[in-house]
Amino acid sequence: MSLKLVSLLLLWSPVFVLSLNPVFNDDVLGLIVFKAGLLDPEAKLRSWNEEDDSPCNWVGVKCDPRSNRVSELALDGFGLSGHVNRGLLRLQFIQRLSLSNNNFTGSINPDLAHIGTLQLIDLSQNGLSGSIPDEFFQQCGSLRVVSFAKNNLSGKIPESLSFCSALVAVNFSSNQLSGNLPSGIWYLRGLRELDLSANLLEGDVHQGIGYLYDLRVVNLGTNRFSGWLPQDVGGCSHLKLLDFSDNLFSGGIPESIKRLGFCRSLSLKGNSLTGQVPAWIGELRSLGMLDLSCNNFSGGIPGSLGNLRLLEKLNLSMNGFTGSLPESLTNCFNLLALDVSRNQLVGKLPSWILKLGVGRGRLEYNPLRPIAASHGRLQVLDLSSNAFSDVLPSDIGVLSSLQFLNVSRNQLLGTIPVSIGNLTSAYVLDLSNNWLNGSIPSEIGGAVSLKELRLHKNFLTGKVPSQIQKCSSLSSLLLSQNNLTGPVPAAIANLTNLQYVDLSLNQFSGSLPKELTNLSHLLYFNVSYNHLQGELPVGGFFNTISPSSISGNPSLCGSVLNLSCPAVHPKPIVLNPNSNNTGGGSSSLTHGHKNVFSISALIAIGAAAFIAIGVIAVTVLNMHVRSSMTHSAPLPLPGGEDFSCSPSTDSKYGKLVMFSGDADFAAGAQALLNKDCELGRGGFGVVYRTVLRDGRSVAIKKLTVSSLIKSQEDFEREVKGIGKIRHHNLVTLEGYYWTPSLQLLIYEYIPCGSLYKNLHDGPGQSGLSWRQRFNIILGMAKGLAHLHRMNLIHYNLKSTNILIDSSGEPKVGDFSLARLLPMLDRCILSSKIQSALGYMAPEFACQTVKITEKCDVYGYGVLVLEVVTGKRPVEYMEDDVVVLCDMVRGALEEGRVEECLDRKLLGNYPAEEAIPVIKLGLICASQVPSNRPDMSEVVNILELIQCPSEGHED
Template identity: 45%
Template sequence: MGTSHRFILVCLVLLSCSTMRGSEAANEDAVVDLNDDVLGLIVFKADLHNPPALSSWTEDDGSPCSWKFIQCNPATGRVSGVSLTRLGLSGRLGKGLQKLQGLKVLSLSNNNLTGEIRPELVQLPNLETLDLSNNKFSGQIPSSFSRLGSSIRYLDLSQNMLSGPLSDDIFQNFPSLSYLSLSGNTFEGPVPSSLSKCSVLNGLNLSNNHFSGNPFVQNGGIFALNRLRLLDLSNNLFSGNIPNGIYTLHNLKELYLQGNQFSGSVPFDIGLCPHLLKLDLSSNLFTGVIPTTFGTLKSLVFLSLAHNKLSGEFPQWVGKLTSLQHLDVSNNGLTGVLPMSMGDLKSLQSLSMSHNKITGTLPTSIVQCTNLKVLQLKGNLFYGSIPEGLFAMGMQLIDLSENSFSGSIPPASGQVFESLLVLDLSKNDLSGEIPPEMGLFSNLRYLNLSRNNLHSRIPPEIGFLQNLTVLDMRNSALYGLIPGDLCDSSSSLSILQLDDNSLTGPIPQEIGNCSSLYLLTLSHNNLSGEIPSSISMLKGLEFLRLESNELDGEMPKELGTLQNLLSVNVSYNKLIGRLPPGGIFPSLDASALQGNLGICSPLLKGPCKLNVQKPLVLDPNSYPHQMHGNNEGDELDRRLDHHNFLSISAIVAIAAAVIIVIGVVIITLLNASARRRLAFIDNALESIFSSSSRSGAPSVGRLVLFDTRSSGNLFADPESLINKASEIGGGNFGTVYKATIGAEGRIVAVKKLYMSNPIVEYPEDYDREVRALGKVRHLNVASLRGYYWTPQLQLLVSDYASNGSLQFRLHERPLNLAPLSWDTRFRILLGTAKGLAHLHHSCSPPIIHYNLKPSNILLDENYNAKISDFGLARLLTRVDNNGMASNRFQGAPGYAAPELACQGLRVNEKCDVYSFGVMVLEIITGRRPVEYGEDNVVILNDHVRVLLEEGNVLDCVDHSMGEYPDGEVLPVLKVALVCTSQVPSTRPSMSEVVQILQVIKTPVPQRQEAY
């Protein structure tokens, strides 16, 4: 045993014996006390994994005061501060710190520490600051925390994985607490009433949890904290009316209540808090008018009332808020007009009032708001011209879309050339030429002039926009040629939409310079000439729409190399000849090809014309017999060709029918076999249990719970956990039961595994495998809490989900349960994506599910998705070092990726991406992935893909979920189709999917509908 290990062992012995030192000699006591800090810190360090930053901490020193990150009290020589912020530490919060009896400051924030918070921290009598924020601590706050000490002033446990309700008396003895943050966890239940005892609290942050109830009416609660300067209750489940009383919090400077379910009128006495700087009441259910008392908040710099149900006229007193920098009243039902006093808001930087019913003209005084950077007026009833000078300000985002503005686009000048990033003037009645100086917007990324009446050419200066990513000029009465130098200065253009105009001439060959394009739509114009082969240079292209033009010739065969294409439509042109041989083209639907002169495709009726040279005939009358014979031969050839064509078609049809029949038979046989196998296992287990009961000897085994101290010492009769009456579901891995364990009556889900041919045959191997899965912790992953093992029976214990599975809510919902809304469905699919991303990218080695489907997505009381059955394929399949699986688990029909059927093909995380894409389609459409009709089989992802190509994809949406935003559902459908690509390498990673979904849900003008 090494010296350091012996020293740590001695430290642990000293720690365990520290209460037995009773009556040692005074000088010996002094020596031990002098080294208590060293002992405690060395033991604390031992529980950390490879902490190179703490290399200066060695047991050879008599005092830790010279160590890095340690502060000592010069009067006593004892450690007073331990500050280990942002050192990349991992491991758990072990023993040892309780030896630091002089400790006042303990900061371990922004590391990767895991496990539970140790109750020994309450043994630090002088602790004033405890900061454990931004780690991965889990479990509940120890009940002993109520004895943390009267000296504690600053307590920050934010951004962890802590959970559970808080005991009502937890803050009973915190008279000195001035700041408390529990944000970014999953705490639930009401706010403890003992919080009102923290009479000197001036900062309270409970945001981003699952707290519920009404904290303003619970035992006096929040209103008793009259020294508060910061109150953040945002993004919880709080509800109900807010009673009068906020005026008692007269010291408030920041009040955040957004993202809850508060209802009723906006409290008028908020306007009686004279020091208020920031007020956010957005995303609630407030009704009525905006209180006039808000006009007295002269110090207010931030005001957001967005996403409520407010009504009445836009407040005319708004000009009195001269300190205001951010004003957001979007997504309400406000009426009236904007006052000329808007120009008095000299400090205003952001003005958002989209999706209201505000009318009138945009006051010219708006140009006096010289600091204005963001102006969002989308979806109102504004009319008249855009004020002169608006495009001379240093704006970054201008969104005037979906109004009735008329007149011309005003000229631009000044600092706007460099500052403007987003310009959206779509869906108005603007006219006149597009100003050529738009080409001087050097940083412009998004330009949308669609659905206007411009009657303009596309100015070639648009090609100067080197940072442009989206250019949308659909349905704007444009005419003339498409500029050839559209992408000369920029390779970042990703969306180009010029549909429904009167553009003429050819598609320029230079279109191939737009190397970042993934959406190109030029349909419903008067474009002519051949489709340029340079489009094949657009390797990222996903959508290509050229229908309803005058294009002729053959489609370039080079287009077949575009492997990312999801949709192509070239219908109603003058195209002829063969389709490109590769990519999406062999599987194009007839609707994408119809209305041409002679495209060669078995899907189309009519002539097939090829660009071939006509034969040279010198004198057709010189050889009458030969010509006659040739005619007979040609007629015979035509008949033979027709015969061959019919034969091939018949063969294809017969083969398809045979494959479908065989598939149905195989699935039927597999289902029957599975039912027989499950019945056999159930009967065998029932006979084992019944024989055990008769003999009076319970099955030999142990119930191991990972998160209790009695773990490994409990053993129980399996019949106490599983029985037919408690069965709640099942799947490919086993049957699931609802059970109650422990003295506290904890409700869990118990899965009885089907192990007719187990790979893991020994308890040590089973323990190792299951414990590895039990270490996975994430909000969207069902935590594995323990297991039961015997050679004949294996059980897994996990968290119970009160709302059942996604399968139950989608396909087995009783009539008394309301259908899932779009917001709930989106939360489920985003949560599933986050959980999969954690399994794929945060676990080492990555955990591949192999069997993702709705029955394995559990829903908690708040409809948060939790992935279950992850990693269980390792218990049923053997995986070699190359990622090849023998006795491979094939996954459920319809969800399994194509590569799972190929025994020699390496599989990876992209299998789960495919299953996720299918499941997303199922969530949106409400249909199963494979549906068997009387005459056909409908594959869901193929069906949706065809509808997308036809432009009718929203027809497949499950309308039982009520209203839904097309701008969110449509891109999510497209993401799902990309995830179900037949080629694994073209599917995105789950981390990329999460990023895309979060962008889709973000309400910014950059979100662009594709059609």
């Protein structure tokens, strides 16, 4: 009998099942039906044969040896997809069902929990969607462990969860669950583990948790819970892990926590907790990890922390702690990670800090003083941006386990100790921005694991030792702004992993080694302002090197510099870089005249032609769209507007959801789209300002792509996903409104308008200082880097989508809105091309090229140039079209730096920052995607460029 026929008959003809041979038992039937609804690309279930009398020898199946019935089905990580169908309901004696780490989709079958013997069900790490059925927990029998973690579930946690009195472990983490905690959850008195982290849950965590005496693990981190921490949490006396991190909790640390004598891990980071850390924190003697970072704690660090002898990780960073580090911490012999950065600590760095077995030490941004090195197992040491004025310890090499050393931006004196070569495990060594002198010791070659060597902005002299070639993993070599002499060593060419090399502003002489062309991974190479001479290497990266990276060397020659070198053969009469003619003759030579078009001219002509074609295409598309829209009547909306490209059916209901706070508006729903409060229009919709009942302003975006919007379920899932994206430099989505014909997105209101307005419109246009502009450039980079870390692409970068808050910080808006659309239709494409002209990467015009994060990097590069120059990406003159990238590149190549800066900045900007920023913008706006850096690299480069004396001007 075929598998398909058995499946159909089992599902639709129970009478037939009763007439089958008894040997062909329910377990075989149920599993065969389950398999019939699956895709098994790796043939993991090939041993499942419907002809077998028993499934006990099938892969993933375990049976009770006495009854010979299936007791466990474990198919974790089998790569299966499809639905979890009703076939599993035939397994009436199963106790454990584990299908985690597959690709199952669809909703959760509420009948699964009704199998009388089922004790564990694990459907985590799949693609399940929809809500958790309330019926699932209404007859949960003997169910003890349930995990739906890492799916796409939405909706509320069902109140019926409290009916399952036998539950021991519940894990719903990493979904999109919303709403409040069920009121009866604290009645599960047998509960030992509760993980609801990484959801959209909100509201207060009410008291009652203290009644769960058997609780071992509570993780409510990364949600939107607010109010005070539950005051009775100390009643869970057996707790080993307590995580309330990354929420909106306020107030102080509940005193009852001091009763958690068995707690090993306590994390309260990322909230708005205030007050002093109580001295009784030292009574939690079992703590191995304590994280109180990113709050508003004040006062001194309690000395009682020294009583935590088992402590391995201590993070108190980003608070308002004052005073000095307590001497008692020397008793924390097991400390491996210490972070007290970004506080207001003063005094001397305690002498015990390197005597501990510390694995990670971060003390940056505190005015502390250094100490001599001593033995230890230190792995990461960051003392950057302080006021150290001592010399580097000569015996620093005893820290043989050190992997990361950063003492940059201090006032360190003396020479680099030769023992630096003993740091054989170090992969980052940053001594930049100090007053170090002497030469780079040849022993540096002993640091064989180095990936980044940063010695720039010191007073180093002498030659670069050839032994540096032993650091074969080196990817960044930054030696600029010193007094280094001699030739650029050929040994550098052996460092085949090099990506960033900066030797500028030194005293190097001689010619550049030809072997440098072998560095196939080079992204940046700068030798400007030295005394180099001779011909530039030809080939590889050096064929496209920016002239600014080799400027300030009068004796250098080569085609990039438009300066011929002495040679046996005369310079050819014709130079046509776009010619594919490889023969012996030239058409220009044949006609007896030169080709007068330079590379810049050809680029300008090409750009103008591209723009002209784009304008014509946009016009044709708009005419087509307007023509097609005349056949359907627009839907009238609040505010007296017509809603183009929308369905003609009226909405029967509206759904308003706020992720946190009051969902009511001061003047009711009719004020949502008040035309008098219009803020602006963009490619995805019109934006209005309105006021919540609590007096807080919000921005309402009315989406103008309604005919392309996904279903309500898909729309809400995507919107809730966007709502979870939080970063200091991203505009926060606070809620949404849905009807079939109208979709609104509710954002935080940013008071100071867009970057476009601040640069080009109004009386204050281009009134931004250099420091303000640099902060905007850096903030935009951080926001985009955060998006890209979450595998999200913006798609629509432009200065109107960058908003400026009251403190001058930039916030990137309109990100990920393309995720709301199943396809990009002409209705949206036309408006996007019009509004983003000049920001769009060249690959947008090629349907065969994959759209990646590098498209955002291109738009960011154009934004950088727009901020620095105060000019629009494309400007239409009376008889010309000026493309900003081409204009800046040409001016920079010809040494006309002043033309690359806003006139209001002239005479009031640091050239050591401005010029590298302009170059970075041009690199980001490269025509070739692979030449553009990642946004995380951009952030690192900007922080490297940034002068240590921030805010010294203006």
